[in-house]
Amino acid sequence: MALINPIPSLSPAAAYHSPHSRKPNTLNLRPYCSLSSSSSSPFTEKHSLERYQRDSWLYNDPSSLATCSLPSDHSNSIRENDIALQLPELKKLLEVLREKRQANGGKRRGPGNVFLVGTGPGDPELLTLKALRVIQSADLLLYDRLVSHDLLNSVRADSKLLYVGKTAGYHSRTQEEIHELLLSFAEAGATVVRLKGGDPLVFGRGGEEMDFLQQQGIQVKVIPGITAASGIAAELGIPLTHRGVANSVRFLTGHSRKGGTDPLFVAEQASDPDSTLVVYMGLSTLPSLALKLMHHGLPPDTPAVAVERGTTPQQRMVFAELNNLVDEVTLAELVSPTLIIIGKVVALSPFWPHSSKAAALLVETNIRI
Known part of the structure; x- marks a missing residue:
């Protein structure tokens, strides 16, 4: 969805x-x-x-x-x-x-x-x-x-x-x-x-x-x-780090220096479910990146969002779980510049369209911690 x-x-x-x-x-x-x-x-x-x-x-x-x-x-x-x-x-x-x-x-x-x-x-x-x-x-x-x-x-x-x-x-x-x-x-x-x-x-x-x-x-x-990560995340009400949910944030580039379809070598630590990933310039290489992240162990149902022309009046956004994000972005025909945020913190956004259970569970876990 x-x-x-x-x-x-x-x-x-x-x-x-x-x-x-x-x-x-x-x-x-x-x-x-x-x-x-x-x-x-x-x-x-x-x-x-x-x-x-x-x-x-x-x-x-x-x-x-x-x-x-x-x-x-x-x-x-x-x-x-x-x-x-x-x-x-x-x-x-x-x-x-x-x-x-x-x-x-x-x-x-x-x-x-x-x-x-x-x-x-x-x-x-x-x-x-x-x-x-x-x-x-x-x-x-x-x-x-x-x-x-x-x-x-x-x-x-x-x-x-x-x-x-x-x-x-x-x-x-x-x-x-x-x-x-x-x-x-x-x-x-x-x-x-x-x-x-x-x-x-x-x-x-x-x-x-x-x-x-x-x-x-x-x-x-x-x-x-x-930077776009901070500005756009704030606009969407997404904390890039959140106690008990995401203890680090990592910025990735979706463009390799030599071009091609492989955005970068995604090490296992980039697929840490307790971290937030922010991908710059990653629209064209998103299919490859999403597969790599899931291959390295990031759960397919990890919340994610792609944001076109963030913080402007023309802003558009697509929320989806990671395994559906590519299809939803393609359907929406997002264009550059688009920023992608992947991680459990995305479910804390008031714009997250899925059941509020995930967000409520994250907050409850955070309070217990």
Whole structure:
């Protein structure tokens, strides 16, 4: 049995170059052309007209974006066109920043700072005050797909926004190009903010960007964000740990580094019935993961939930026991981003659709302990 139900939101609406092999400081970037109007998603999807309007400073003729057609093999072509359109303006911005750096009373300014900022799971009201202050101090913000439109509207009017998002089958920038952009603008003296959904250091590749920049002598500061596990579990009333029910929580990635259908090697301890599992980016590999967990001893009737676009007005969720979760998620046609929580604590949610016996038993056991 599954429940699919949006919860009313409280919101208003791998590599890197070593320092010894560093290329000259030039934007060696290789461009999305067209775009249909945005859906109701609060996220910055790759076909979002709002994104192009927001980033219009990059384009000589933004109106042309509405009319260009998509080729049949459009992923790479779109990306190449996107970057080609942006490159002249990026170079122009770099030159302006360099001139300001060298005209500071005849003294060269030092390099700028890079801030890796977590924006939380989707609800813009979950942004921290520190993150908001840093965002409003930025000269340039590089933002990901899962950064909400409402949050981007709080950016200072004279700041520049640049989309560097990734989605399945389409990367607007490679990770190496993102490294290069961060480095180029920081070396020109800019205050650069890298906006990431959730927390930068929880499956956000923030560690790679921090490591690369620090090796190039750039100061990097990390502003943590509420990771999806905490934000979404709180929204659903699921305690990730609960005395006598779950004494630990484990975060898993559903994507292996080399791709494929096997998300990861699930050790026996990952199937501990007294632990809570939270799976990020695990929609496509859920069938494999569920089988592995049950193979390693996790009971098939373990409560679970899959949550699409958590903490946003578009949130949908599917509750089911582990052995039925894949079928229910398929039936509901959930799409990315979807977070999966597996463990007995899921039955403590007020939205758990099964008999309340399980939840009552868990609470009673906890009281006795």
